[in-house]
Amino acid sequence: MSDAASVESGPIPGVAGRTPAAGSAPVPGAASGERPGATGSGGDPVPGSAPEATGPADGPVPGPAPEATRPADGPAPGTAAAVVHTGLTLVVLSPNDPMTRGQLRRMAELARGEGHEVRWEEARGGATAPFHTVGGLAPLLRRAKRIVMGDPFSRYVQLLLTITRARDLVVVDDGTATMEFVAQLARGERLVRWHRRGGRRGPRDLVFGPVSASARRRLTPGSGRRVEVFSSMPINETPDGVHVTANDFSWTRARFGPPRLTKGADLVGTSLVETGVVDPDRYLDAVKGLTKTYGATRYFAHRRESTDKLHRLAVETGLEIVRPDLPLELIARRGPIGRTILSFPSTVVHTLPLALAGTEVRVAVFDIDPAWLTATASPRAQGFLSGVTGTARDVHRLSAVTTAI
Incomplete structure (x- = not known):
């Protein structure tokens, strides 16, 4: 899906019973599925968490007005009577694909209905957009103690991981790519989406290689760094030190x-x-x-x-x-x-x-x-x-x- 992440000052989405230290923040870079702060073809935030599409932000910066009507079975998102702010800010690094943008708009609307702030970043809106996005998120990423991210294969996410000093990283993704990500991490391989493996590396891959390698090292537990994967996907090859939390879609069943x-x-x-x-x-x-x-x-x-x-x-x-x-x-x-x-x-x-x-x-x-x-x-x-x-x-x-x- 699109890249996304979330900034927290309350319980971590998808990680029941744990409360992050002040200043913790999940990273932009979404995936699909039932993950806190992300959207995709299968997604279920746990109770109290946000739908998938989240990212760090420097404060409660509301996103643009949703483009779709609210779900029939829920309070009107964004109304004072329906929303109690939880202290969690979700940042969406918007993709260009119209259908993905539409789904993210709706998920952002659901997140507001659950009491979260949403910040919409046009992260791919032109040649200078990445500089504005990264520059705006950098201060928060440097302060964050915990990062919750979606798609770890995203170059945007990998770039943002080089900025943060967080020692607690959580990957939230219900996509099939999660299985490949964990397996590649366990084998110490470079992070490459399964349908691209075997092909020749292009110029952009070579230029981005050092950033991708740095992100893989950041996602490898060690030196006081904790890594967790929250997913409904079967994970059979777990790297040493990586914690796996199963997503059972209980929030979705209770909510809809x-x-x-x-x-x-x-x-x-x-x-x-x-x-x-x-x-x-x-x-x-x-x-x-x-x-x-x-x-x-x-x-x-x-x-x-x-x-x-x-x-x-x-x-x-x-x-x-x-x-x-x-x-x-x-x-x-x-x-x-x-x-x-x-x-x-x-x-x-x-x-x-x-x-x-x-x-x-x-x-x-x-x-x-x-x-x-x-x-x-x-x-x-x-x-x-x-x-x-x-x-x-x-x-x-x-x-x-x-x-x-």
């Missing part, structure tokens, strides 16, 4: 739903075509097969899916394309949602069963056929995607989609 269920099936989209992993024609054929075989009627698009691809899916499959304005876990909890949710390997096969626990919804996942991969896909793509599916709990693993076409 239970949902009204429809008779049909819903299909969850993926951005594997956009990241160059899966061939677009193969993906379209797979969606056609799922729609016909399982009676899917709606397609919940990933925020990074292209408009052209979604138009083609709508025309050739007859599916209703839904562009969620909130992470899917919140959309599903609020309903209406299908009794069966069909998905390819992605974050939601781990997060939706937790968010929908206690309902009659069945989450079904299909493996990616190796024949669908592009010639430029990372050599690790098939193994990584199979691992995402194989480690998912409480999902129905169905036969390859090729049998349904």
